[in-house]
Amino acid sequence: MSGPELTVLRLARPYLKRLVGAGLLAAATEFAGLALMATATWLLMTAADRPPLDRLTVAIVAVRALAVSRGVLRYTERLAGHDAVLRLVTDVRTRVFATLAARRGAPPRTGDALSRLVSDVEAVQDLLLRVLVPGAAAGLVSVAAVGLAALISPPAALALAAGLLVAGVALPALATVLTRRAGAEVAPLRGVLAADAVDLTHGAADLAAFGATGTALGAAERRAQRLARLERRLAALGFAVDALGVLVAGLTAGAVVLVALRAGVDGVLVGVLAVGTLAAVEITLALVAAARQWTGLRSGLARVAQLVAAAPDTEQPGAGPAAPSPVGRPTGAGTAVGAAGTGGAAANRGAAGAGGAGLLAGAPDVRFEGVTVRYRAGAPAALDGFDLDLPAGRRVAVVGPSGAGKSTLAAVLTGAVRPDGGRVTLDGRDVSAYSPDELPRAVGGLLAEAYVFHASVRDNLLLGRPDADEDALIAATTAAGLADWVRAQPDGWDTVVGEEGGQLSGGQRQRLALARALLAAPGVLVLDEPTEGLDPVAADEVLASTLAATPAGHSVLLITHRLSGLAGLDEIVVLDAGRVVQRGRHAELVAAPGWYRDQWVLQQAAEHGYLALSG
Numbered sequence: 001m002s003g004p005e006l007t008v009l010r011l012a013r014p015y016l017k018r019l020v021g022a023g024l025l026a027a028a029t030e031f032a033g034l035a036l037m038a039t040a041t042w043l044l045m046t047a048a049d050r051p052p053l054d055r056l057t058v059a060i061v062a063v064r065a066l067a068v069s070r071g072v073l074r075y076t077e078r079l080a081g082h083d084a085v086l087r088l089v090t091d092v093r094t095r096v097f098a099t100l101a102a103r104r105g106a107p108p109r110t111g112d113a114l115s116r117l118v119s120d121v122e123a124v125q126d127l128l129l130r131v132l133v134p135g136a137a138a139g140l141v142s143v144a145a146v147g148l149a150a151l152i153s154p155p156a157a158l159a160l161a162a163g164l165l166v167a168g169v170a171l172p173a174l175a176t177v178l179t180r181r182a183g184a185e186v187a188p189l190r191g192v193l194a195a196d197a198v199d200l201t202h203g204a205a206d207l208a209a210f211g212a213t214g215t216a217l218g219a220a221e222r223r224a225q226r227l228a229r230l231e232r233r234l235a236a237l238g239f240a241v242d243a244l245g246v247l248v249a250g251l252t253a254g255a256v257v258l259v260a261l262r263a264g265v266d267g268v269l270v271g272v273l274a275v276g277t278l279a280a281v282e283i284t285l286a287l288v289a290a291a292r293q294w295t296g297l298r299s300g301l302a303r304v305a306q307l308v309a310a311a312p313d314t315e316q317p318g319a320g321p322a323a324p325s326p327v328g329r330p331t332g333a334g335t336a337v338g339a340a341g342t343g344g345a346a347a348n349r350g351a352a353g354a355g356g357a358g359l360l361a362g363a364p365d366v367r368f369e370g371v372t373v374r375y376r377a378g379a380p381a382a383l384d385g386f387d388l389d390l391p392a393g394r395r396v397a398v399v400g401p402s403g404a405g406k407s408t409l410a411a412v413l414t415g416a417v418r419p420d421g422g423r424v425t426l427d428g429r430d431v432s433a434y435s436p437d438e439l440p441r442a443v444g445g446l447l448a449e450a451y452v453f454h455a456s457v458r459d460n461l462l463l464g465r466p467d468a469d470e471d472a473l474i475a476a477t478t479a480a481g482l483a484d485w486v487r488a489q490p491d492g493w494d495t496v497v498g499e500e501g502g503q504l505s506g507g508q509r510q511r512l513a514l515a516r517a518l519l520a521a522p523g524v525l526v527l528d529e530p531t532e533g534l535d536p537v538a539a540d541e542v543l544a545s546t547l548a549a550t551p552a553g554h555s556v557l558l559i560t561h562r563l564s565g566l567a568g569l570d571e572i573v574v575l576d577a578g579r580v581v582q583r584g585r586h587a588e589l590v591a592a593p594g595w596y597r598d599q600w601v602l603q604q605a606a607e608h609g610y611l612a613l614s615g
């Protein structure tokens, strides 16, 4: 027993007395079972000769007493063991939680943290309740069984000892060797799968928008299949070892009987030895189960020990299993379990550069015809008979007050929401007719509240275009105003951004999501509030560089609250309560009375002061 187990045992020190008590009670329970079998055998075989009843009285009482005491002992053992272990587990869980919460550097992903708090901490519980307590009990009872057998026949006791050694030492060792590798892979894999579940649910909209859902699902499925394979293999090996255990029990009982007969032991006692041997070997075989449990628990224990032992901020970012990227690339130095590669629909796209390095496919002509969306029956329509032509290469902004239906427009265009009335077509074909792989090539971009994955900057960027080269990465991040930050990071493109981009400022997160959208460069680039969270100067710069970086011929649908920087756009559509209330170019709208002009004045005054308006 080494490192992690010792750390756990050190934590168990305050509960040592209770644990030792539980171990002794477990041994007493097993011993009562063994004694019950032996006494009952003696009773039956002796009774067959019809002796006077008083010869049997003690044995009859003993059988009853042992049967009752066995149940009582088992109950108290469970009570004492669980009492001690649940107290310990509460301590460990509190410490693990405190360490996770206090840790600086890269925090674990929610799924992984959950897995550490739940299944890894349960490994501590299992180590004590399923490995140490039953293991110690089995060891003690084996010694007692050999001692008792020696009282009847020393040679038979030797045969029993040999059988018990095989059952209690050789078989557990064999089980450990056979299951070690698979067992070590299982706990981290469970953690990674839990993290996959978080990404697939929280990042579902962005994965769909970049056409990476299939790839991410595929990667998660491959990991799930790997886990299932490992668990099947562990179960099959376990059954094989269990079968060997039954064989060992039979062979040992046979050997004990032969040796005892040769040594001239009385027939009834031979029977007692035979049944006692079967019972003793069965109890010792608990060590095989304990060993199998132990190999399965080791990696979970190691992770708990690592967390408990580490000072809150000493753990290195990226330690532990590699954080799989949403597109299936391993991002850390640890075990890249089931890395999925970069195949799939997203990888099959053509080349396209944020800086105009090439076109995916020509931008389609988009047409909204009388589109109506109502989220709930009876609720006001979020979009109410909306019409818009967005021919290839056109750049249109949609503005309007909060709740006007702007994001709903983006959701309808990207296929996330189906209109209740009217239709949206790309090159004359209804959006709903495009497959989930096909649509993101034509339409995509930065959705409202874009999800940033717990992966490196590079992997977050590559979500929409896995084959992008360094130049394209630089072009996209430069346009989004993130390139200087990336250059300043010690790990550069490999900087892990934390779950939901938690290691980034709000503005950096937004720039990263924007750079990702630019890199994906779909024919119709939807940008929902691309400069949200940036100060006015930065917002103007980023919007200008973003529009400049969009390849010529690609269309842009810009959704924004800010009216600054829209002068160069082909059309601005003002929405209110799902209806178009104004449309035109910036200069026209600023000149005409209406929501646009009022809002423009207010925003200019807020950002530059009222004097700037008159100047």
Ligand SMILES: Nc1ncnc2c1ncn2[C@@H]1O[C@H](COP(=O)(O)OP(=O)(O)OP(=O)(O)O)[C@@H](O)[C@H]1O
Residues within 6 Å of the ligand: 375, 376, 381, 382, 400, 401, 402, 403, 404, 405, 406, 407, 408, 409
């Ligand atoms: N998933 C939804 N379920 C129910 N109602 C929704 C949903 N999404 C939006 N709505 C409603 O639809 C209307 C339009 O919302 P939408 O998000 O499209 O407006 P918006 O113009 O983008 O607003 P904001 O500028 O505040 O983001 C709002 O009244 C909103 O409450």
